[in-house]
Amino acid sequence: MDNRTRALNQAVSIDGWISKFDDNGTATVHADIVFRKGTFGENSDDKVRFKVALKRAEIVLRVPHLEPVKVIKRTIARTVTSPTGIITSKDVQKHAGKVGVSGIFGQNPSIDIAASGNIEKSKETTTESKVALKRFLEQHFVTDDDHAGWELKIHPDVDDRYLSGSPWDAVEAPRLNLKHQTGEAPDATNVVIEIRCAREDIEILDLEDKDPAAQALFRKKNNRNANLAAAEQLIKAELFKAGFLDVPDLDEKHSRILIADKIILVDEA
Known part of the structure; x- marks a missing residue:
């Protein structure tokens, strides 16, 4: 089983596991996600330097329909954070x-x-x-191909615009329960956690030209547009390096981008 993790590590880390199947044939699925503001352009041949932060993201848990396990739908985490009041x-x-x-x-x-x-x-x-306020607004949804997902964004009353930290306790807040369909619990499954977002949800911050001579021209519109294009190409190159071979153009704000995924295994510890 390939347990490789692919991720835009500067912006997010991804991990997860499936608990051991109990005597009733059920197990819990856990997703450990951490968002952060990351720096790009540290290599000497990079033209620009900048930071990236996410304003919104979607977590999708894919349980292939041909797997010997099924999702117990009533166990899917559906927490919606109430607005402050x-x-x-x-x-x-x-x-x-x-x-x-x-x-x-x-x-x-x-x-x-x-x-x-x-x-x-x-x-x-x-x-x-005042009602207690969580940092993340979490909304459950179902994908077009019938997989469970959660949209994440920052609560408007929080003094920040960007996703930072963990949206939930990975141990105490499993995403859903599985039940195996065979006589014996499967040794492995192809359950995958994905993190995706739109281009407009990727914020490029503190963008600067690394060439001191060019920095004076940075504030001019044409030069800034060129540097923004260079930053987008650098993000695309990092995604390609992480193993994502089908990365859309980042100059289209509605482009949907897969920024992390992981095949998760049964925790036998």
Whole structure:
């Protein structure tokens, strides 16, 4: 079984495992994903230097339909992070009591009116508390070919624009459960974790020309466009080096790019 990992390592790391199948024939699938802001252009022959960060990504867990295992669909992680907000509660207290009123009205002393009744006095207090906020917004989806996926982006109330760190606890939050279809648990499966994004979700930051003489021209539009094209070609070269042979053109913002994948194995430890 090929357990090779392919990844744009400057921006993301990928790992995962399948637990041992229990006596009921089920196992849990775990994905260990870490995003980071990475640096490109460190080689002496690179024309430009820059950093890359992701604004959004999709994690897809592919369980081939011909495998001797099937996904238990009710176990797929479907957590949706609630938006931040304020919970407001009101405590209203009412006090009742009798008040008597009497007096002489007008010029006629024979008119003597006395009144009594209940007067309610209300006191209203308000308390506020904020809902706990996760860094990642996580939304489950199903791919066109019926595989489980999760869209990840940063919560708009978080003071950052880019994916950073882990979207979930890889040990405590498995993505789904598998059940084997044969009499014995399979020794290996072809379950694959993929990470993909659109070109518009790849942010190129701190782009600079490594040639000191050219740096003064960097802010000119034509020169910046040339450097951006050089950065895109460098990212494409890194993906090719990682083993992705079918990388789309990165000058199209809607291009869909596979930036990491891994075949995961049953953990026999």
